[in-house]
Amino acid sequence: MRIALFVTCLADTLFPDVGRAVVTVLERLGHEVVFPASQTCCGQAHTNTGYGPMALPLVRNHVEAFEDCDVVVGPSGSCVGSVRHQHAGIARAAGDEALARRADAVASRTFELSELLVDQLGVTDVGAVFPHRVTYHPTCHSLRLLRVDDKPLQLLRAVEGIDLVELPRADECCGFGGTFAVKNADTSSAMLADKMRHVRATGAEYVTAGDASCLMHIGGGLSRSRAGVRTLHLAEILASTGDRAGVAP
Secondary structure, eight states: OEEEEOOOHHHHHTOHHHHHHHHHHHHHTTOEEEOOTTOOOOSHHHHHTTOHHHHHHHHHHHHHHHTTOSEEEESOHHHHHHHHHTHHHHHHHTTOHHHHHHHHHHHHTEEEHHHIIIIISOOSOOOOBOOSEEEEOOOHIIIIISOOTTHHHHHHHTSBTOEEEOOTTTTSOOSOTTTHHHHTHHHHHHHHHHHHHHHHHHTOSEEEESOHHHHHHHHHHHHHTTOOOEEEEHHHHHHOBSOOTTOOO
């Protein structure tokens, strides 16, 4: 299958290994990965903070970048959630019904990584090897907006050598929420403290998730507290073949 990578801003600028890991996993499974070079931000940051009209040019650009692709994958429940649940609405609010229909079409072919692997490709074992103790944080948008359920866990359970431990109160938000962490810093910090306490209680070496943004927030807290727990995106664990024990958080 020919699959287009929607890399997302955060992965592209701060965590490029996440995008590379997605390519590694899909190519290992025999698929061709293409990268539409004209892609930019999906506009979620604008929309979530009440600037929907300013997101309209970004929605149009996203549609034009991906509308010729049969299947699109993104390593982010948050950004895929924006494409699927915000783009057409932004176009309709602006009175552009033609763009809304095109956005709906792109959204119907866009999947978060675990959705693509489990639901569309019918794969749970991607041939990964990761001999470490790992706990999984289900991010809010992947859990509540995309409803990926246990698909990431199905993939993690099939990883050879992994010691997967349950995260207490896993469905609680980490406190990031994009600009929420900036506008409500005290509340965000309190939520992060709870999340870190639960992560430490697992005794895990790594905490993983399907969104680099949440891992950035959790990883920053863990690093500052010298917890000795690293963060690693789900794609990076699935791309591992057992020789990446020294992967940096």
